Amino acid sequence: MLQDILKILENDARTTTRQIATMTGTPVGEVTKLIKQAEKDKLILKYKTIVNWDRIEDDQVWAIIEVKVTPEPEAGFDSIAGRIAQFGQVRSLYLASGTYDLLLVVMGKSERQVADFVSENLAHIEGVQGMVTHFVLKRYKVDGETFEGGEAVKRQPVIL
Amino acid sequence: MSARKIEQSRKQQKIISERVNRLSPSGIRKFFDLLASMEEVISLGVGEPDYATPWHISEAAVRSLEKGYTMYTSNSGMPELREETARYLEEKYGIKYEPFGEILITVGVSEAMDLALRAILNPGDEVIMPDPHYVAYDSCVILAGGEPVMVPTSQENNFEVDAGDIEARITDKARAILIGYPANPTGAVMSRDKLLAIAEVAKRHNLMVVSDEIYARLVYGVEHTCFAGLPGVRENTILLGGFSKAYAMTGWRIGYAAAPKEIITAMTKIHQYTIMSAPTMAQVAAIEALKTGEPDVLEMVEDYNRRRLIIVKGLNDIGMPCFEPKGAFYAFPSIKSTGMTSEEFSEKLLTEEKVAVVPGSAFGECGEGYVRCCYATSLADIEEALTRMKRFVKKYKK
Numbered sequence: 001m002l003q004d005i006l007k008i009l010e011n012d013a014r015t016t017t018r019q020i021a022t023m024t025g026t027p028v029g030e031v032t033k034l035i036k037q038a039e040k041d042k043l044i045l046k047y048k049t050i051v052n053w054d055r056i057e058d059d060q061v062w063a064i065i066e067v068k069v070t071p072e073p074e075a076g077f078d079s080i081a082g083r084i085a086q087f088g089q090v091r092s093l094y095l096a097s098g099t100y101d102l103l104l105v106v107m108g109k110s111e112r113q114v115a116d117f118v119s120e121n122l123a124h125i126e127g128v129q130g131m132v133t134h135f136v137l138k139r140y141k142v143d144g145e146t147f148e149g150g151e152a153v154k155r156q157p158v159i160l
Numbered sequence: 161m162s163a164r165k166i167e168q169s170r171k172q173q174k175i176i177s178e179r180v181n182r183l184s185p186s187g188i189r190k191f192f193d194l195l196a197s198m199e200e201v202i203s204l205g206v207g208e209p210d211y212a213t214p215w216h217i218s219e220a221a222v223r224s225l226e227k228g229y230t231m232y233t234s235n236s237g238m239p240e241l242r243e244e245t246a247r248y249l250e251e252k253y254g255i256k257y258e259p260f261g262e263i264l265i266t267v268g269v270s271e272a273m274d275l276a277l278r279a280i281l282n283p284g285d286e287v288i289m290p291d292p293h294y295v296a297y298d299s300c301v302i303l304a305g306g307e308p309v310m311v312p313t314s315q316e317n318n319f320e321v322d323a324g325d326i327e328a329r330i331t332d333k334a335r336a337i338l339i340g341y342p343a344n345p346t347g348a349v350m351s352r353d354k355l356l357a358i359a360e361v362a363k364r365h366n367l368m369v370v371s372d373e374i375y376a377r378l379v380y381g382v383e384h385t386c387f388a389g390l391p392g393v394r395e396n397t398i399l400l401g402g403f404s405k406a407y408a409m410t411g412w413r414i415g416y417a418a419a420p421k422e423i424i425t426a427m428t429k430i431h432q433y434t435i436m437s438a439p440t441m442a443q444v445a446a447i448e449a450l451k452t453g454e455p456d457v458l459e460m461v462e463d464y465n466r467r468r469l470i471i472v473k474g475l476n477d478i479g480m481p482c483f484e485p486k487g488a489f490y491a492f493p494s495i496k497s498t499g500m501t502s503e504e505f506s507e508k509l510l511t512e513e514k515v516a517v518v519p520g521s522a523f524g525e526c527g528e529g530y531v532r533c534c535y536a537t538s539l540a541d542i543e544e545a546l547t548r549m550k551r552f553v554k555k556y557k558k
């Protein structure tokens with residue numbers, strides 16, 4: 001039940017509890033209770049909107065940064081990742097297999113701001129061995145949503 | 161009507177065959193013309209998925225074009241597609257068809273239906289079908305030289321057709337029973353027991369059964385029963401299936417028929433003279449759908465189900481009583497409280513509230529007093545349509 005509710009909200013956070021109740025065949029009170037509990041348990045972290053900022057010329061600069069680090073004897077990667085995650089500029093952070101260890105998605109107001117973050121903040125963290133910064137040239141798809149899908153396909157009148 | 165118009169219509173009748181003249185002009189046509197001229201209409205009219213075909217399926221077709229697969233295929237369809245279809249039917253419904261001889265790939269179920277009827281009907285043969293039914297059923301029978309015979313169904317019985325009612329209409333001219341469950345326009349699903357009873361009737365009277373199972377995958381909380389899989393009726397059954405609804409592939413025009421060899425051979429004869437072969441790229445896409453499309457189907461069905469629950473509850477709440485449809489993507493609420501005919505209701509609703517539904521009368525006499533609402537549209541649109549319909553029903557309630 002909870003999984004169904006979470007899936008519905010993940011797809012559209014504005015689905016009302018009344019709608020969810022009908023969709024899942026659960027009383028409204030029960031749905032409200034389950035959602036509240038999920039929020040409390042941090043199963044639901046936040047309700048957000050995916051905005052296509054490029055369309056309104058907002059100055060946003062995105063970068064993907066590959067970071068190679070030395071894991072700590074006890075805490076492994078978690079402790080250093082925890083430290084990096086504290087920075088507001090870091091929008092996503094993953095531990096990855098391959099030639100580097102951590103993958104960061106960073107957002108700044110300008111290239112300068114991102115560069116500062118790399119040289120002033122990231123480079124100074126103990127355990128960081130090296131990094132490669134890729135500036136994002138264009139965002140095509142974020143969280144499953146495509147930014148530019150062209151014109152919406154219109155249904156033709158048909159008899160059926 | 162002016163003298164000139166009468167003259168014109170007479171002339172036309174001479175040019176056009178009697179058979180085609182007999183076909184009733186679709187009641188929905190006029191309606192869709194009106195709809196096309198209006199803006200910002202919320203349409204619960206068109207019965208097709210609101211998804212685009214899952215991209216990996218489309219991409220398989222794109223790749224095939226790049227590789228140059230642009231020629232005819234075998235008349236019966238690509239061997240791999242027939243094999244995959246056979247595998248699918250066996251896995252899903254435990255029914256075995258020989259891919260080379262018992263399966264024909266067609267241009268949607270529409271073509272398969274036409275072929276099936278033309279292959280088995282002699283002039284004047286009767287085909288028994290539920291009323292209401294999909295708009296093409298009776299027309300296809302007439303075009304094939306047959307006579308449609310209606311079996312009334314009603315909301316009280318969840319629009320399921322009763323075997324006894326079928327049997328009562330069997331004459332010595334009866335040749336076949338035509339059923340399509342899950343049903344368009346009602347969303348009705350037949351239980352296995354009720355289908356078994358129909359199977360018994362078919363066997364007892366040696367009738368063919370044409371079973372249109374295009375909506376087989378769109379069922380909610382119940383299992384679909386494949387008619388051909390019932391004991392002892394495989395030899396009497398022509399199973400029609402396709403990709404349009406389950407895989408959101410309406411525009412690809414691809415479907416299939418599965419039946420005993422003799423029938424498929426006869427259908428292939430017509431198919432090869434009239435169609436040659438189904439579109440090659442659509443066949444490639446269908447192979448991909450059968451091989452890897454299952455998760456897409458499940459995801460779409462889950463989503464249709466949520467919208468189904470919202471619209472059914474909504475319609476009942478606003479005074480448009482609606483039985484719970486367990487299949488397809490239609491709700492078929494009653495509009496009898498307004499005292500209007502379903503055509504009046506639909507037209508007024510469209511002009512006054514800009515919501516398009518299809519008058520139930522378009523699907524047969526027993527559809528009068530109902531409208532078809534397709535819920536394969538966004539949740540926001542469904543909610544808005546419900547709000548507008550509520551206002552409308554309240555205004556005209558008698």
